Amino acid sequence: MNERSLSNRPAQSSILKHWHHFIWIVVATLLLSTGLIQAAEDADTLSRISPVGIVQVEGEPAIEKRVVATMKVETAEPIVAPKPSRSDYPDIGVSSRAVVWILAQLHLFFAALVLAVPLFVLTIELLGVYTGDERYDSMAYEFMKISLTGFSITAIFGGSLALALFVLYPDFMGYMMHVFGAQVLVYAILFFLESFFLYTYYYGWNAFRYGNLKWVHLSLGLMLNASGLTIMVVANSWATFMMAPSGVNEVGAVVGNIWEIMKGPLWNPINLHRFIANIAFGGAVVGAYAAFKFLSTNDQEKRAHYDWMGYTSNFIAILAFLPLPFAGYWLMAEIYAYSQQMGITAMGGILAWLFIVQAVLIGTILLAGNFYLWAGMSRTDGSDRYKGLIKFIAAVLVVCFLIWVTPHTLILSASEISLLGGSHHHILGPLGIMPAKNIAVNLMLVATFLSFQLYRRSDKVATVSWAPMGNALMVAIYVVAIVNIIFLGVYYGYFTNTVYKVGSSVAQVASTLVVIIAGIIIDTLMFKHAKTLPSHWGRIPDRAQYALFALPIAFTWLMGLMGYVRSSVKTHWHVYTVMKDNSPDNFIPTIAYAGNMITIVTVLFLLCVLFMFWVANLSSTRQAKPAAADAGGVV
């Protein structure tokens, strides 16, 4: 992304590109060297007697050398995945899984935040360089300032998580350490690199503010992002190894090099999905900061600033959120391809109910995002033209939302619940191909885009001569696309066979994409030299800010939920098919238990974030010098 936006400035960008390449070369070399070391070690451990295969004359001695060479390495035997029994798991009185769950989730929340923030901070900083508008630069710096403590919090939770894992799951961690070996060192080195770039980037902000020094600063930001992302993909490989191990054989003995271990079938889908989701999550969290600052001041200038900051954060969050379903689809498809059983456990088995909760959360996010856009229309004078449409969009969203969260069977009888026993059930079909829900989801996306489009139009008046034709075209596209989405869902979903039902969902998504793409193209052309109506930052009702709190809460909860699903599809395995989980917690808990856990981590995260914001504000607060004793006569 950074490279693309830079391409208009070849002179400077080449420096950046080289830096960019440089960091990747460093990282790749490090990874490669550990890979080689590891491969060499493995090769040694695994060498057995190679078949001789030489026909010899009777009585002639065999070649002694070969035997001597192989005998030397005999001492090490191949390490297979351990098979701990229940008593091998330390019992600390409380559920070990719960402890690790909380620490891991908090670590991941903060990791997601501190990986995402530098990414869009760098983008905003670049935007500032481009436009020459200092406000962007100040806002980027402010985003950085408020998330700075997050890096330390991430490290603290990361350390606690590692400690908890080593203490509570010693056999499992021993095995993981054996498999990943020296890669852990690379991780540590990356961590130091990231800290270095973080502090130089943040504390150097004002020192390297203009001219060529600004490009040095941007390079620091780029390397901060590069090291951060590398840390993420390295850590992701541990999670994906547990879900879909590669580079080991059926009993867990290492047979591949570190690269083969890392590059499992789910690694890249998880990398992409986490990358996008982190941006949405980070945007939502800093948006809450802006909303809080907006609400706690009456100074119009400050309100304008924080309104703008909140709007930008919301924009980042929603923009990153929209492609997320596609990344999720890819991940799910890869899970099915890796193991149909695992895919069904997630989507059709006991965990399938969680996707109803997911629907509630995504619905909340969409409703909050739309509501914020509608409320934001009051900033502009030209929005009256579109306000009449809002109630229809709202109605469509609510109806679709209700359809989406309706399970197959609304009321479950006791016998139906008993039928659910085990890891399968007969009630909930594959949610993904349900025609009614597909209609609902696509219409919600179309409605959200309409809100967005109206918002973007609200401060502009088209001046091109073909504007009426363009509007007519846009209306026609919306109407026909909506009709098409409903027709596809109803006709192929209920009146033809299953194959066409599945196929029609692709055509529905295509219709939605046509609306979005056509909308962007038409509006870009139509409003090129449009007359701009005055826009008043800060003129937004207070209640709109609550949408900016609903977003991070829903995002946090959603992350906790989907992370739980991701981890649980392994069922009773530490490392799927390779190392069984024999701990007392090797079962899938009830949905309410999971809900409680997710709520606990969400609330803890909320408190930690408040602390982070509070610390950020401390730095700009200066205590007044205590007045002399005569001030109030209290002393």
Added chain:
Amino acid sequence: MMVLLKILGFSLALTLLFTFVTYLLPQVEGEAPVDKEVDLSSLTMDDFITLGEDLFNNKGTCTLCHKPAPLGRAPDIQGTDMVALSSERLADERYQGKAQDAADYLLESMLDPSRYVVATWGKKGTNDSESPMPAIDKAPIALSKIEMNAIIAYLQAKDGNDVTVSLPSPEDVASVVSADEKTVAAATLPAPAASLEEALGKYACGSCHAMESADTLVGPGLVDVGSRLSKDEIRQSIVDPNAVIAEGFPAAMPADFAARMTVKELDMIVAYLVEKK
């Protein structure tokens, strides 16, 4: 401060709302499969069939896919007379397997699901040549031979057909007890034998070679092998048995000992045989 409280209240209320949704949904725990202790010596056929049904519904995770249309992702087994269906399948010209009867066919389908894929149920894009079903004797399901037989018994009995699989014999039981180690051994490099006895047992030398006499079992007796062959020749005969074959014997000795034995094991065996004079 008021603002802060309001925000906290709002956030908390929203969080609790999400939590509340999870309370509305059915509360089911997904237990990890527990290895049930079944006393195989006093097992009746009825027990065996019940065991099979339990395995089919739980540990085997069969019903994850094999369920009635339209929810099934694989043919509906419980709603079909599988014995009658098996004879149809065996008569199908697409059938390429080796099974002769229903029990064989069912076992084959569990061990090697791609051997015969029911039309339209194959993996997408393979034109029904590859099955999406995992091999049932491998991880993550990893049923034992006895367990698979129990499932076959259940599938035969549920539609009133005769059960043709037999109850597990003591040998089967023993094989299940060591099944864990066996699958490990087959899959990879097992833990090296610590003693000579273990090494000889592990590679089953005694099943073909008489150790304490010159009698011929499959291969030559080894009681005096140390006087006939040098240390290196013995080593070579094990590592590459077909290089020099004792006169009059077939090339029957496994050629993969080189890949399976550790150097230490080989040394122990060779040292033992060299002393046999």
Added chain:
Amino acid sequence: MQTKNSSSILSMLVSLIISFVIVLAFFYGLDHFVMSIQGLPLSLNLSPAG
């Protein structure tokens, strides 16, 4: 005033009708295209063919 208003309404109607015709044709083609690349051909009245 009256005539101008009605003519602008007329031109708006015309552009709407033209737009709808174009867009309908486009989505009709889109449905055929998207379904057929998945190996699910449609007949002219959009019912499953083959």
